Amino acid sequence: MRAPTQALIVIDVQNDFCPGGALAVAGGDQIIARINRLMTEFATVVLTQDWHPGDHASFAANHQGAQPFSLTQMPYGPQVLWPVHCVQGTKGAAFHADLHTDLGQMIIRKGFRPQIDSYSAFFENDQTTTTGLEGYLRTRGVSAVTLVGLATDYCVAYSALDAARLGFQATVLQDACRAIDMNGSLADAIAQMQAAGVILAD
Ligand code: VGL
Ligand code: ZN
Numbered sequence: 001m002r003a004p005t006q007a008l009i010v011i012d013v014q015n016d017f018c019p020g021g022a023l024a025v026a027g028g029d030q031i032i033a034r035i036n037r038l039m040t041e042f043a044t045v046v047l048t049q050d051w052h053p054g055d056h057a058s059f060a061a062n063h064q065g066a067q068p069f070s071l072t073q074m075p076y077g078p079q080v081l082w083p084v085h086c087v088q089g090t091k092g093a094a095f096h097a098d099l100h101t102d103l104g105q106m107i108i109r110k111g112f113r114p115q116i117d118s119y120s121a122f123f124e125n126d127q128t129t130t131t132g133l134e135g136y137l138r139t140r141g142v143s144a145v146t147l148v149g150l151a152t153d154y155c156v157a158y159s160a161l162d163a164a165r166l167g168f169q170a171t172v173l174q175d176a177c178r179a180i181d182m183n184g185s186l187a188d189a190i191a192q193m194q195a196a197g198v199i200l201a202d
Contacts, residue, residue, distance in 0.1 A: 007044035007142040009121055009133075009163075010035055011149030011156045011177075013099045014050060016085040016092035018150075023085040025151045025178045032098045034176045035148050039103035044140055046133065047101060048121045050086035050155070051093060051109035058117040059084045069182060076126035079117055080182075088112065108133050119158035122166065134166055144169035148176035157189035164196045171199040 013035065015021050018028040039045050052058065060068040060081035068083040086093040095101050108131050110118035118124040122133050137145070145168050147160050156177050163170040172193060179186040193200060 002042050003144075004043045005141060005143045006042060007046060007137055007140070007145050008038055008042035009145050009147045009149075009159060010039070010045065010047045010099075010104065011121065011147060011159055012048055012050050012086075012151070013096050013149050014086055014092065015094055015096055016050075018096050021085070022083050022092050023180075025180055027178045028150050029096060029098070031148065031150075031176045031178060032096055036098075036100045036103070038146070038148060038173075038176065039100060042146070044137070044142055045104045046106045046108060046121070046136070047095070047099075047104040048108045048110060048149075048155070048159075049093065049095065050111050050118075051088050052086050052111045053114050054084075054087050055114050056087075056111065056117075057115050058082050058111070074115075074117075074125070076116065079125065086111070106133075106136055119155045120162045121155070121159040122162035125158075137168070142168070144171070146171045146173060148173050150178055152177040152179035153181060153185040153189040157193055160193055160198045161196050164193075164198050169199070170197075171201055173201055175202045 017025050060066045066081050116124045145163050160170045160172050
């Protein structure tokens, strides 16, 4: 077992991010066995679930004439427009059936406000609306987080950057993550994480 000050945060291991899903990440299901083993090693295990209403502003389908994977401007900054994914209560939003979700004590749902996307487990994309995860971890005595899941260059990276900014020691286990990797997004995310002091390990 790891020290009780360490938490594992499992990001968005949901059907829509796995092969066959609406926003499939290549090899997204290949990390599940490793994550299941990791979950048995940590006293604190948090799972996140991308959880959008059908009218969510991050969906290209909700913007006239917009193509999936194009960029738009939101009040909080640039935003990628995604295919419809992880709609609340659908099979695509459910955790992958092979993930041992019973080992998690807390599930953070994010992205449920129609007008704000939320990549990070800590803050929505406006960088101020909180999910409550910081308080949960601090009141459980956690000072270090290990992050795994999908996708490396979006929800995992944003979560790791916020964790570091909040003063947690943050480690990303890269071989327990898979990336969308669009227009250099993975290289950008890695550079940002390195600059922020996130530990990138395998
Ligand atoms: C994610 C794009 C849109 C992710 C979520 O989990 O990385 N990416 N919503
Ligand atoms: Zn999403």
